[in-house]
Amino acid sequence: MRYLPNTAQDQRAMLAAIGVGSVEDLLVKIPAKARLSRPLQLPPALAETDLVRALRALAAANAHADDYVCFLGGGAYDHYIPSPINHLISRGEFFTAYTPYQPEASQGTLRTIYEYQTMIAELTGMDVANASLYDGASSLAEAALMAMAVTGRAEVALAGGLNPLYRRVVATYGSGITMRLRDVPAPAGVLDADAARRAVGGKTAALVVQSPNFYGCLEDIAGAAEIAHAAGALLVVVTDPVNLGVLEAPGRLGADIVVGEGQGLGVPLSFGGPYLGVFAARQDFVRRLPGRLVGATVDLDGARGFVLTLQTREQHIRRARATSNICTNVALCALMATIYLAVLGKQGLTRVGELSMAKAHYAAERLTRIPGVSLRFPAAPFFKEFTLRLPRPPERVVARLARQRILAGVPLKAFDRRLRDCLLVAVTEKRTREEIDRLAAALETAVA
Amino acid sequence: MRYLPNTAQDQRAMLAAIGVGSVEDLLVKIPAKARLSRPLQLPPALAETDLVRALRALAAANAHADDYVCFLGGGAYDHYIPSPINHLISRGEFFTAYTPYQPEASQGTLRTIYEYQTMIAELTGMDVANASLYDGASSLAEAALMAMAVTGRAEVALAGGLNPLYRRVVATYGSGITMRLRDVPAPAGVLDADAARRAVGGKTAALVVQSPNFYGCLEDIAGAAEIAHAAGALLVVVTDPVNLGVLEAPGRLGADIVVGEGQGLGVPLSFGGPYLGVFAARQDFVRRLPGRLVGATVDLDGARGFVLTLQTREQHIRRARATSNICTNVALCALMATIYLAVLGKQGLTRVGELSMAKAHYAAERLTRIPGVSLRFPAAPFFKEFTLRLPRPPERVVARLARQRILAGVPLKAFDRRLRDCLLVAVTEKRTREEIDRLAAALETAVA
Amino acid sequence: MPYDGARQYDRLIFELSSPGRIAYSLPEPDVDVEGARARIPAGYRRRQPAELPEVSELDVVRHYSRLSQLNYGVDTHFYPLGSCTMKYNPRLNEDMARLPGFARLHPLTPEGSAQGVLALMHELAAMLAEIAGMDAVSLQPAAGAQGELAGILMIRAWHQANGQRRTKVLVPDSAHGTNPASTTLAGYETIEVKSNASGEVDLDDLERHLGPDVAAFMITVPNTLGNFEPRIVEITERCHAHGVQVYMDGANLNAILGISRPGDLGFDVCHFNLHKTFTTPHGGGGPGAGPVGVKAHLEPFLPVPVVVKQGERYALDWKRPRSIGKLQAFWGNVGMLVRAYAYIRTMGPDGLRAVSDNAVLNANYVMKRLEGHYDVAAPGPCMHECVLSARRQKKRGVSAMDIAKRLLDLGFYAPSTYFPLIVEEALMIEPTETESRETLDAFCEAMIRIAREAETDPAAIHAAPRTTPVRRLDQAKAAREPDLRWRPRQKPS
Amino acid sequence: MPYDGARQYDRLIFELSSPGRIAYSLPEPDVDVEGARARIPAGYRRRQPAELPEVSELDVVRHYSRLSQLNYGVDTHFYPLGSCTMKYNPRLNEDMARLPGFARLHPLTPEGSAQGVLALMHELAAMLAEIAGMDAVSLQPAAGAQGELAGILMIRAWHQANGQRRTKVLVPDSAHGTNPASTTLAGYETIEVKSNASGEVDLDDLERHLGPDVAAFMITVPNTLGNFEPRIVEITERCHAHGVQVYMDGANLNAILGISRPGDLGFDVCHFNLHKTFTTPHGGGGPGAGPVGVKAHLEPFLPVPVVVKQGERYALDWKRPRSIGKLQAFWGNVGMLVRAYAYIRTMGPDGLRAVSDNAVLNANYVMKRLEGHYDVAAPGPCMHECVLSARRQKKRGVSAMDIAKRLLDLGFYAPSTYFPLIVEEALMIEPTETESRETLDAFCEAMIRIAREAETDPAAIHAAPRTTPVRRLDQAKAAREPDLRWRPRQKPS
Ligand SMILES: Cc1ncc(COP(=O)(O)O)c(C=O)c1O
Numbered sequence A, B: 001m002r003y004l005p006n007t008a009q010d011q012r013a014m015l016a017a018i019g020v021g022s023v024e025d026l027l028v029k030i031p032a033k034a035r036l037s038r039p040l041q042l043p044p045a046l047a048e049t050d051l052v053r054a055l056r057a058l059a060a061a062n063a064h065a066d067d068y069v070c071f072l073g074g075g076a077y078d079h080y081i082p083s084p085i086n087h088l089i090s091r092g093e094f095f096t097a098y099t100p101y102q103p104e105a106s107q108g109t110l111r112t113i114y115e116y117q118t119m120i121a122e123l124t125g126m127d128v129a130n131a132s133l134y135d136g137a138s139s140l141a142e143a144a145l146m147a148m149a150v151t152g153r154a155e156v157a158l159a160g161g162l163n164p165l166y167r168r169v170v171a172t173y174g175s176g177i178t179m180r181l182r183d184v185p186a187p188a189g190v191l192d193a194d195a196a197r198r199a200v201g202g203k204t205a206a207l208v209v210q211s212p213n214f215y216g217c218l219e220d221i222a223g224a225a226e227i228a229h230a231a232g233a234l235l236v237v238v239t240d241p242v243n244l245g246v247l248e249a250p251g252r253l254g255a256d257i258v259v260g261e262g263q264g265l266g267v268p269l270s271f272g273g274p275y276l277g278v279f280a281a282r283q284d285f286v287r288r289l290p291g292r293l294v295g296a297t298v299d300l301d302g303a304r305g306f307v308l309t310l311q312t313r314e315q316h317i318r319r320a321r322a323t324s325n326i327c328t329n330v331a332l333c334a335l336m337a338t339i340y341l342a343v344l345g346k347q348g349l350t351r352v353g354e355l356s357m358a359k360a361h362y363a364a365e366r367l368t369r370i371p372g373v374s375l376r377f378p379a380a381p382f383f384k385e386f387t388l389r390l391p392r393p394p395e396r397v398v399a400r401l402a403r404q405r406i407l408a409g410v411p412l413k414a415f416d417r418r419l420r421d422c423l424l425v426a427v428t429e430k431r432t433r434e435e436i437d438r439l440a441a442a443l444e445t446a447v448a
Numbered sequence C, D: 001m002p003y004d005g006a007r008q009y010d011r012l013i014f015e016l017s018s019p020g021r022i023a024y025s026l027p028e029p030d031v032d033v034e035g036a037r038a039r040i041p042a043g044y045r046r047r048q049p050a051e052l053p054e055v056s057e058l059d060v061v062r063h064y065s066r067l068s069q070l071n072y073g074v075d076t077h078f079y080p081l082g083s084c085t086m087k088y089n090p091r092l093n094e095d096m097a098r099l100p101g102f103a104r105l106h107p108l109t110p111e112g113s114a115q116g117v118l119a120l121m122h123e124l125a126a127m128l129a130e131i132a133g134m135d136a137v138s139l140q141p142a143a144g145a146q147g148e149l150a151g152i153l154m155i156r157a158w159h160q161a162n163g164q165r166r167t168k169v170l171v172p173d174s175a176h177g178t179n180p181a182s183t184t185l186a187g188y189e190t191i192e193v194k195s196n197a198s199g200e201v202d203l204d205d206l207e208r209h210l211g212p213d214v215a216a217f218m219i220t221v222p223n224t225l226g227n228f229e230p231r232i233v234e235i236t237e238r239c240h241a242h243g244v245q246v247y248m249d250g251a252n253l254n255a256i257l258g259i260s261r262p263g264d265l266g267f268d269v270c271h272f273n274l275h276k277t278f279t280t281p282h283g284g285g286g287p288g289a290g291p292v293g294v295k296a297h298l299e300p301f302l303p304v305p306v307v308v309k310q311g312e313r314y315a316l317d318w319k320r321p322r323s324i325g326k327l328q329a330f331w332g333n334v335g336m337l338v339r340a341y342a343y344i345r346t347m348g349p350d351g352l353r354a355v356s357d358n359a360v361l362n363a364n365y366v367m368k369r370l371e372g373h374y375d376v377a378a379p380g381p382c383m384h385e386c387v388l389s390a391r392r393q394k395k396r397g398v399s400a401m402d403i404a405k406r407l408l409d410l411g412f413y414a415p416s417t418y419f420p421l422i423v424e425e426a427l428m429i430e431p432t433e434t435e436s437r438e439t440l441d442a443f444c445e446a447m448i449r450i451a452r453e454a455e456t457d458p459a460a461i462h463a464a465p466r467t468t469p470v471r472r473l474d475q476a477k478a479a480r481e482p483d484l485r486w487r488p489r490q491k492p493s
């Protein structure tokens, strides 16, 4: 077996050195009743060529974004991934290393994380960012927990525009403890300020606002900050960092904690994961942050070096009183984002944002020219994604366009019955005008 | 531009340091009449996403061996390529390095070439192998030239089973000098010994025999050696090293020079190149070898190290009197082969040979059961490839099967009018019995 | 810092930046940008651009290639990091996970157009259930710790469904930190249960704590000392007798594949670390995947959605009213699931059994070779890892940490140190089954050499490491004056 | 050799071998193997198995990962190797060449099923023709040297077609070794033409040699001293006046993209090194690609087959009776052609011009910064590379080679040394356009530091390199006792 170097001869020699006759003799501590008395019932081993054939067949049965024109969003986006990323993260020294517990032998990972923390802090306009959490939704859950710890309050107010999947994750993380959720409606697609003022009060640990929100609409973050702060609550902003070349940094609008999904920063779609949980906060919360932090220091000779620091926050030291239970995070995805941001750089990220924004607005304009198709939230500004109302059941429309190799968008019925006639359409810089026109033509026939 | 780091500001600063006002001032030595007075007429620059789209479209227009069942051979074969190879040769330290002229900073490349030379010598049963030549055909041409130099004779006798494309390359390499070619017929698919004895004589520098030959037939190498040596000529054997786990090493059968195409050793098909020119010879020819050689030596501290050696043979030292004009070779393909042979190892290479042989014989048996289909050279033993006679024009049959995603084989008409009714079929270890049966079924209908 | 070509990696990407340099390539707009921008309220638009680096593509490739060379990885070094199962990460799995049909597939693709990946997930869940002897598996947890949270929350939901209000979870003092942390997160009080010298549960202490207020007992098998809990079946039975659910931390599953199954031992829940037992790479800290398996009585509480097979069709089942909810936005770390699937299909049942046999053999071989030179935390035979104590060396002023640093100079990554907490100066060694006897011998010789050096010249060990890109780092300074992000003033002149 | 974990790379793959270990994975036979074997005559079957290594997949991955780290490459180091154009190799091109539609395509696929790759080849040939101002291009030559051979053979065939029997080819004494070597291989006598101190052709000497027995003049533009031949047009005219064909060695094309075209200068033939000017990676020595371009009168002699467009269909044209034949079995190094195509389409006309502008700028900047510290072989401005002489340092006992070795310690690969032959102690520096000013400054500082060290302590330089995996190697021993293959006895104990 190519992954098992010990030959029968090796095994004999090693058993002899140990002084036993067989591996069975090493398993003596396992009582008979604890032993499995039959072989595992799994399919037999496959040779490399056969396995490749089998997996190619499975992969071929999926409508992926290389073969289909993809307008799907809702928390994951088909942004362009520059070619150097995969080459660099595929270097064994990066992807086969563990968490950098021995800093002298892990400076590569430590330096890239320090760069990552810096880039995220810059982008979000916050003081500090951690080394990553699992994904955007679990980052939000951790933010809610941190807000509770910081404020000593138990209530978390969620703006109606929050991705329903995120809301579900926050609810799950909060289900064991005392967290109470309050939903603030967004009838017009964005947070209703008056409703928010009513919902946010002395018991509120945090007000959570996502912008652009699930419907694609842009929220008034500064306004939300006022409401939260007026009540002594924190403002937690859920952002999509790839937009922050064009959209204002939440930190500059009053956010106390900024979380988000970093998938757009060079991380493959991979049917939903692994993704990148972005987490940034104000300096005064640094000792409350969940997850790992890398800090700069010096070595014996005074040379600059980097280490995992402030670990007393973490489970392996603080155990039951840790700020979070997270251990393994998504370091390699954070590396993808680091390389992505290095490649795109100051100008490129702005270009990506502008192109996505412009193409989305072109698409909205083009699609709403189709009879019966309209914007569901016409009053609210949007960025790269928008919600359409269709004259025909979105599920059917989507199925029909899929046959033309177009993934037209996400039907919202499954997320909100009230939006059963709505389709969420996302447009990234990768979409061409020609592709958008194709979508429009196909949609027009489909709803006719 | 992402590949050009100099910004306008850098350029100004550098020009100032140089003391000129513009790059134009650096081009003063170029007389006006030598200058191009218009921009190059090339298509405008493409952004990464657009370029990828364009190249994917071009790639999609080719019937490749992942999507088609491939029975094509004739000098290139669809053997299995173990997954580690591409990962390792994609390490920048390997593929972005130059020829190891500074050995202290090139031990990685030098050690892998030394390993390669050892493996090739082992496989072919020869004393020494060089660091690679361009491909099998140009290796044969170099062998013919070397044989002329060694023997002081001008005639090269070519067995009729030699790949016609190889013959063409030898003729081209010999066209400027005094080389004379003599073709020895192979009416029954293998070298005609009597004809060979007649053709090989006092003027003959070398007798060239390929086994398995172009028709897939196995030649009597030992017999050929006797004939060549009896006339004081060298025996040059053209081999396919991936078969040498099962077939006898030509060196043990009397070969003086062994050349061959190493593509089967883990090198991608790539529509014909880059491939791997294998070249091995007897010890006494070592100072006549074409191409680079890596040798072991020691450093100042007595530690083992490796260097390019015996360079006085080469063009950069010996210039007009060099043993060959080759400079750039195919080092990275040699690395692929090295890793391939390390992965397959002693047992694996034999398995690959046995599987290919067995499946080819199954296919021959299965296909010749089709009415009107027969082996063109029934008397000659074959290995993983064989020549069929078809009752219908092979070109049409092939075109028809291509529509069923089967690449049935190579029609031989283009190579030899006398074989206009023949199809050359190759079967590697990757082909399954089920695929072979599919070929048989499709062929049966096609020729019915 | 004076410029030194040989230490160019010392620069951070920001320190390579030069205004106007670019490494990206984007098409020119084919639609109106200005018009769109005008639609965005001014206050929502970014005022100052983010200070991201401005470099060329070569700068990027060279910088990160060089940084990578500062790491030790499994690909370059033996990595005996206990409890982490640093086995070989097959290249084939990397290729499979990168097939566009998986890597470029959007999570909200209509189910009908994602049947291949759903089939893979369904099959993988079934295979993991068989391996662990569980009735159902959720692939959603992103890592072990999240699997723990999911598991404890399901136990909580089950108790509640049974009208029970239990408040405590028992965790051995030898447990990994995530266990108590997850317990707290799930709203429980953590009670520590004592272990004996072999890291085995002190049954009397356990008995003392078991009671109607205890929701669950969370235990790692084999335990963090590398020993199989000999009375494990009795333990799970006793727990159940008190209505206490038993959770198995599956981080050490690599020791018992095809040998023993958590489900058969009486466990109600267990998680898998696909990035340990099932070869998905650790990536310098992640991503991983932490599927969680449960017995039938907990199945209704699994996270949503669950991948189900309806006739010939695979689907995501959301209609699960008693579900604990969701742990991440989508369906799990599918990229890792593809790798684990490829691994299990590559190994087959006999291969997986051979994995554990060799993991156990290698660990015992190392323990045997080193027992004369270091104290052994618990008598052998061990399972897949062995824990040594540098007690003896400590007397000479050489700590477990010193030994770890010295190993780096000798060309090996270090064992886990100071874990489990119950072993003084712990050195936790997990060789894994993918390492050869020659490598183990080399490692043992290095360890023996260090033990000798501890006698003859401890100073040499204190000076280690010397061959690494940096020497020992000032951890205190890092924590005292946290410097968590680069700022221009740091730019070397 | 005593075992040292930190020097494990010191083992060769054979020295890691252990009987019975495997790294491959092959299916079980689904057909009869024995029966087939019986069909192979006993004497044709291998008796002793080849002594190939027996290792695990991890052994393979770790061994070659470690070996790679012993190399300097463009990805890790500045690589100012003159005449080799060690520019950045774009990752995008690597991805494109690996698309299955190209990488997995068999060369004998029916033309109708290979239209995509044929279209790419046809377009690439046309783009190269435009870049060089030639009428037709063959993509078949595997590298520059083979391009040279093809070019000279076409010239020979043309002369013969004109009933001429010419026997000599003129080559400057500054030429690269492949030029005279290719000339000999093509059956010509090589006659050296003198160059002046700037590496420019001595026109009187050229005139002296031109005559009815001369078939061709082969010259490199810019020349190997990095200078553009100022009287090049006059030279090609004079040659033509004598019926002599002029061949341009295009290895230095990186200097003149969009600035000057060989065809317009009067050249009849020129080759391209796609692995230099057009970013295909050097791979540690190859593969490359050496397409050759010709003027119309030589087109009939191009190697077969030629990719042609017939209406909307692309085909391989074999019906070319006057062709010189073939250079390799198939159609060219297509994997490299895809990369070069991707590069040209990425850059566009302005981009290519900017390449040469910056290549020239960088070379002149380096020359300027170093001219005070080293002798300059020829007065500037230079084109894309500059040649220094260590004459001055040599007087202090520090040779060009010593300087090269010292640079390795300072974190840079070395310039080409002792080439061109007409410059004593030559250091040939080609920075390329893909390196930044900061990198050039760092390199110049290192060079200046070495010049200073040559004054102050030459000994330090003689001891270099110290930081490389091995120190200076005994070349004499290597040549005296050639050890060209591993043999078991070498196995370290
Ligand atoms: C025993 C044990 N339990 C739990 C964990 C946590 O798993 P993860 O890092 O995947 O969250 C680990 C991983 O280090 C572990 O070793």
Ligand SMILES: Cc1ncc(COP(=O)(O)O)c(C=O)c1O
Residues within 6 Å of the ligand: B326, B327, B328, D083, D084, D143, D144, D145, D146, D176, D178, D179, D220, D224, D249, D251, D252, D273, D288, D290
């Ligand atoms: C000036 C010059 N001519 C010719 C060649 C030979 O080209 P190749 O190595 O591609 O055969 C080279 C490459 O080193 C060169 O620098």
